Amino acid sequence: MAVIFKRYQIEFRAIEQGDIEQLRQWRNRDDIRLMMVDQSEISPAQQQTWFERLGTHKNRHHFALWFRDQLIGYANASLDESESASTGLYIGHEKYRGSMLALCVGVGLSEWCFEQLPITSISAQVAPHNQAALRFNESLGYRVLEQNDSWVFLSKTQQEFEQARERLLPLLSRFL
Amino acid sequence: MTNNERLVAAFASSLNIEASQVVDELEYNTIPQWDSVAHMVLVAALEKEFDVMLDMDDIIEMSSVKIAKEILAKHDVAF
Numbered sequence: 001m002a003v004i005f006k007r008y009q010i011e012f013r014a015i016e017q018g019d020i021e022q023l024r025q026w027r028n029r030d031d032i033r034l035m036m037v038d039q040s041e042i043s044p045a046q047q048q049t050w051f052e053r054l055g056t057h058k059n060r061h062h063f064a065l066w067f068r069d070q071l072i073g074y075a076n077a078s079l080d081e082s083e084s085a086s087t088g089l090y091i092g093h094e095k096y097r098g099s100m101l102a103l104c105v106g107v108g109l110s111e112w113c114f115e116q117l118p119i120t121s122i123s124a125q126v127a128p129h130n131q132a133a134l135r136f137n138e139s140l141g142y143r144v145l146e147q148n149d150s151w152v153f154l155s156k157t158q159q160e161f162e163q164a165r166e167r168l169l170p171l172l173s174r175f176l
Numbered sequence: 177m178t179n180n181e182r183l184v185a186a187f188a189s190s191l192n193i194e195a196s197q198v199v200d201e202l203e204y205n206t207i208p209q210w211d212s213v214a215h216m217v218l219v220a221a222l223e224k225e226f227d228v229m230l231d232m233d234d235i236i237e238m239s240s241v242k243i244a245k246e247i248l249a250k251h252d253v254a255f
Contacts, residue, residue, distance in 0.1 A: 009232065096236070097205065098204070098205045098211060098212050099204075099212060099215070099236055100212055100215060100216065100235050100236060101236070102212050103212055103213075103216065131208060132208065132211045132212075135211060135213045135214075136211070136212060136213055139213045139216075168216070170220065171216050171219060171220065171235070174230070174231055174232045174235060175232055
């Protein structure tokens with residue numbers, strides 16, 4: 001188990017073979033899958049292929065999320081274009097779905113991106129009906145850039161993120 | 177105001193719901209208004225209203241109005 005970094009009690013670990021079936025099952029749940037850009041169901045074989053190719057994803061970082069020695073979800077960060085990254089995450093563990101831990105992951109992941117990647121902004125893409133995700137992202141400093149019938153496109157600079165984090169710190173401090 | 181009335185008012189204003197919706201059986205994530213962002217607002221409101229400091233476990237485990245009362249009771253807030 002390789003911990004890549006840890007923030008707010010969340011360990012961002014390298015994904016291991018033993019994680020992938022649980023991640024696949026969570027990823028295929030309707031309440032998670034239907035919020036993604038690729039909403040297709042993933043087969044065990046597809047998941048295995050994806051896992052075996054992780055090492056070749058030079059500009060894409062994948063993390064298994066662990067809290068108190070339990071796998072709770074997945075996150076990624078991609079360097080999509082010059083100076084901009086995009087991130088994605090889900091909490092699959094039933095006990096922690098929609099909990100404050102999602103904010104811990106969101107803040108921790110954004111911190112890591114701005115520290116480790118050569119970027120000036122982070123973008124996100126959310127379905128317009130996913131009001132919870134929109135509120136979640138806005139609490140992390142994202143602002144809406146544009147919107148169509150299918151997607152809302154959001155972005156934040158480091159300064160916008162840090163201003164948002166400042167507002168969250170009174171509660172995040174309990175997770176240090 | 178009783179402590180129960182103060183708690184109901186804190187829930188109603190934090191989640192932007194009617195006071196009549198704030199019953200023991202109301203659970204986290206069962207209504208759109210009580211999501212992770214609203215939960216953060218709620219925790220801050222309860223801490224201010226009752227002058228307590230909730231820890232990480234309290235914040236994670238506060239998954240219903242009933243449990244919120246139990247957690248506040250641990251901090252000597254009687255209902």
